[in-house]
Amino acid sequence: MPDVTRLAFFGGVYSNSLALEAALTHAKRSSADGLYALGDFGGFGPHPDRVFPILLDAGVESIQGNYEESLSSGAEDCHCGYTDPRDNHFAQISYDYTARKTSSEWKRWMRTLPKTRRLEVAGRKVLLVHGSPRKINEFLWESTSPVSFLEKMLADSDADVLVCTHTGLPWTRLLPSGRRVVNAGVLGRPANDGRTNVWYARLTFGRDVSVEFVPVEYDHEELARRMREERLPGEFIETVSTGWWTTCLEILPAKERERGRY
Amino acid sequence: MPARFLRAPIAPTVSDDGLYPFVPSISLDTLWFQVAGTICNLKCTHCFISCSPSNHSHEMLTLGEVRRRLAEAIPLGVREYYFTGGEPFGNPEMLPILEETLRQGPATVLTNGMFLSPDRCRSLKRIFDASEYSLDVRVSIDGYTAEVNDAIRGAGTFEKILGGISNLAGAGLNPVVTVTEACEEAGSPAGRARFLDWMRSIGLERPRLKVLSLFRIGAEEGRLRAYESWESLRGRHLTEDESEKLQCSSCRMVTSRGVYVCPILIDEPRARMGESLAETLRPFRLEYGACFTCHEFGVTCRT
Ligand code: SF4
Ligand code: SF4
Ligand SMILES: [Fe+2]
Numbered sequence: 001m002p003d004v005t006r007l008a009f010f011g012g013v014y015s016n017s018l019a020l021e022a023a024l025t026h027a028k029r030s031s032a033d034g035l036y037a038l039g040d041f042g043g044f045g046p047h048p049d050r051v052f053p054i055l056l057d058a059g060v061e062s063i064q065g066n067y068e069e070s071l072s073s074g075a076e077d078c079h080c081g082y083t084d085p086r087d088n089h090f091a092q093i094s095y096d097y098t099a100r101k102t103s104s105e106w107k108r109w110m111r112t113l114p115k116t117r118r119l120e121v122a123g124r125k126v127l128l129v130h131g132s133p134r135k136i137n138e139f140l141w142e143s144t145s146p147v148s149f150l151e152k153m154l155a156d157s158d159a160d161v162l163v164c165t166h167t168g169l170p171w172t173r174l175l176p177s178g179r180r181v182v183n184a185g186v187l188g189r190p191a192n193d194g195r196t197n198v199w200y201a202r203l204t205f206g207r208d209v210s211v212e213f214v215p216v217e218y219d220h221e222e223l224a225r226r227m228r229e230e231r232l233p234g235e236f237i238e239t240v241s242t243g244w245w246t247t248c249l250e251i252l253p254a255k256e257r258e259r260g261r262y
Numbered sequence: 263m264p265a266r267f268l269r270a271p272i273a274p275t276v277s278d279d280g281l282y283p284f285v286p287s288i289s290l291d292t293l294w295f296q297v298a299g300t301i302c303n304l305k306c307t308h309c310f311i312s313c314s315p316s317n318h319s320h321e322m323l324t325l326g327e328v329r330r331r332l333a334e335a336i337p338l339g340v341r342e343y344y345f346t347g348g349e350p351f352g353n354p355e356m357l358p359i360l361e362e363t364l365r366q367g368p369a370t371v372l373t374n375g376m377f378l379s380p381d382r383c384r385s386l387k388r389i390f391d392a393s394e395y396s397l398d399v400r401v402s403i404d405g406y407t408a409e410v411n412d413a414i415r416g417a418g419t420f421e422k423i424l425g426g427i428s429n430l431a432g433a434g435l436n437p438v439v440t441v442t443e444a445c446e447e448a449g450s451p452a453g454r455a456r457f458l459d460w461m462r463s464i465g466l467e468r469p470r471l472k473v474l475s476l477f478r479i480g481a482e483e484g485r486l487r488a489y490e491s492w493e494s495l496r497g498r499h500l501t502e503d504e505s506e507k508l509q510c511s512s513c514r515m516v517t518s519r520g521v522y523v524c525p526i527l528i529d530e531p532r533a534r535m536g537e538s539l540a541e542t543l544r545p546f547r548l549e550y551g552a553c554f555t556c557h558e559f560g561v562t563c564r565t
Contacts, residue, residue, distance in 0.1 A: 085451065134289075143396040144342060146367030149291075152339025250470065253368065253396040254436065262468060 004206035005121050008032040008214075009128075011165030011200065012065060014188020015045030015098065017054055019198045022218040023187055024058045032202070036117070038165040039065020039130040041110075042098035043078060044188050045223065046230040052106050064113045065130040065166065066137040070095070071102055072111035081137040084250030091248070093233055118159075122205035127159035131166040140164050140183055142171035143255035154179045161209055163201070168192070168248070169256060170199045172211045182211050189236075190243040192252075192260040196220045197243075283500045284545035288511045291341040292564060293331070293539075294525045296517035297323045297359065298347025304374055306404075306415050308442070311529055313348045320528060321518035322348075325355040325362065331516050332366050334539045343369045344564070346525060351377035357385055364393035370565055372440075375401040375426030376419070383426075383433035390435060398565055400438040400472070401427055406460040424464060431465050438470045438565055448473045472565055489551025498557075500548075508553075509562045514542050525563050526552050 008027035013020050027035055037060045042048035055062060064072075066079045078095040082088050115136060119126040132138035133153060150173060154162055162181045169192065170185030185191055185199035197215040204210045224237045235246040244261040245252075252260070299320040302313035311317075332343075343363050350356050350371050363369045378401075390397040401423060405411040408420035415423075430437045439461060441448045448457045454473065461469035505511045515522040520534045521542045527533035527550060535542035548557075555561055 085454065141396075143394065144368045146341065146395060148336040149339050149341040149367065152337070156339075249468070254390070254398050255394075255396045257436065257468070 004204050005033050006031065007034045007036065007119075007121065007126075007203050007205070009163050009182070009184040009201045009203065010035070010037045010060070010187050011170075011184040012040030012043070012067075012168065012186035012188045013037065013051050014040060014043045014094075014186065015048045015051060016188045016198070016218075016223060017045075017047065017050040018220075018223050019187040019216055019218040020051060020054055023198075023200050023214075023216045024054070024060075026214060026216060027200070027202070028058075030202070034119075035060040036128060036163075037062040038128060038163065038184060039063050039113075039136075040067045040165065040186070040188070041065070042067050042071065042102055043094040044232075044236055046226040046232060048098050048102045049106060052109065061117070062113050063117050063128055063130060064110060064115050064136070067095075067098070068110035068113060069115070069136055071099055072107050079137050080248075081131075081139060082248065082251050087248050087250050090233065090235065094236075097230070097232065121161075122209075124160040124205060124209065125158060126161045126163065127154075127157055129162065129164050132164060133157035133159070133162065137166065139167050139251065140181070141167050141169065141253050141256055142173070142183070144253045145173070145181070147173070147175055150181050151175050151177055151179065154181070161203070163203070168245075170201060170213045172201075172213075180209055180211070185213065187216065189239050189245075192245040192256070193243060194261065195243045196241065281497050282547050282549040283495055283498050284547050285500065285505050285508050285510050286545050287543040288506060290335070290338045290512065290514060290539065290543060292344060292509065292513040293335055293340045293342070294344045294346060294513060294515040294563075295323055295328060295331070295359075296320050296347065296515060296525075296528060297328070297345045297356065298350050298353045299323070299518055300348050300528075301352060302348040302374070303352055303376055304349070304416055304419065308414055310526070317348075320348075322353045323359075323516070323518060325358050327516075327518070328359050329362060331539065332363060336366070338539060338543070340367065342564075343367055344372065344525070345369065346372040349374050349376065351382065357382070357389065360386070360397065361389045361392075364389060364395050364397060366395075368395040368397070370398040370400060372400045372402070373426075374415070374419075375403070375423040378426030378429050380429045380432060383429040383435060386430070387433040387435050397435075398438055399430055399435060400440050400565060401430070402440045402442075403427075404442060406457060428465055431467075436466065436468055436470060438472050439466075440472045440474060442474045474561075489554065493551055493554045495548045495553050495557055500557075504557065507560060508548075508556055509564065510546055510548075510556075514539060526556075 041051045080091050117128040130136050165184050168186045172182045174180050184201035187198045197217050199213050202212045224240050227237050238246050299322045300313045300317040305314045403423050404414040411420040458469045510524040515525045522528050523533045523546045
């Protein structure tokens, strides 16, 4: 076995503690050498406070997402970066619920998290961000993040590998320079593909860097039950149960939108 | 085609005492092409750059010119490309221009919908499918009745726009429909919901609507007069956040006459910042009435 380092990256958890547990079990079984969470622990799902102890117990290293930045600074909204009134309407429901149900102790903890993180793995500079290196809530979508744009972004931020989340959809692009961008997807909700599983990203650093998106099955019916109990919107529950997004649709670029049901 | 985000005359505000703020050039994310120049088959009453069949103040861009700009854009890390006019599909090279652009990055075309035949829409869909990047077609309309729309865009345009929209949908492309507040209703939540219903009724299953809301209350009044002297950024200081929100901190506009600061000021000689893209990535003095509107109302021409 050549000398390799395997790292697991978790995108937005969105209060989905069930999926987080399932992903951690999987990552540990596949002997990950490091576990990283890219922010947005709350939002969308129920009982935000259940997520943090799981992260800490598992030794996950975390950075802030726009949710943590907003919650820990007492902001009025999630700064998700939506521009459509319907998207914002649902985003506000998530945020108000999460802000109310997150204890001040955890809000203080969030404030101590860094916004970015740099690692040096097998001679490569790895940069962890929530949205992009320049903005915590910038959306890096596959179909609107062209090669030349990413090349400059990675060169400017002195990174060989960039790992991000925030959009909710996993993808990766190997750039002509050999640099690489990975959007780890999210654990919080399915990837708008009609499947109920969620995703995390596993990077293997050896002579090359390889990326694998790992599907995570979890008890989505139990999540839906808890969401109903907490009176979260039926639209959110439909997404959990069907794998199709029903909200945050207007922010999707044409390609990504075409692949979904709505 | 320039969305009708601004209609008031874009005259520089009076004074030249050096008190206007400068907007920094933070990045070049959005590159605009005045691909049809100021040449348009329509003559909308609210067109802010007075496009018409005979307005040649900016000429159409050729495929060769666009290609040269695309090459310039690579080292600058441009994220997305926007095409406007005039009417882009009046440019005989529009399809090859889009095809070539989409090899490099995502593109959006702003059109009046008059030239969207079933054939052309199918070609657009083929170009979209062949690219790993997104293509958006943004069609402007000024109301959901012929009466309201045609008063602004010209007799018979409503039916043709509808035809264009349904040809796009028929080819499997989902257009972004843009309305301005010339269709005031669309600004309110109820009006917006009605507009979305109307879009569904004409066959758009997943209606995508962009309302260009610039002026809030009293908009009509505001648009019908020139800027007054207080409507300027004179003496203002921009915070970093405010700069970032202005599109001119991250965009430039290419026309046949050179590179301009933004899609709005192409009729202002001092808004022409240079010939090469790289040399225009420097601060710009916000001395125009339009700059006040952008700042106050958060106008952006992006989708
Ligand atoms: S359709 Fe033509 S005349 Fe009308 S606003 Fe657009 S560019 Fe101007
Ligand atoms: S008109 Fe708007 S976009 Fe153009 S320079 Fe002025 S503030 Fe910037
Ligand atoms: Fe986020």
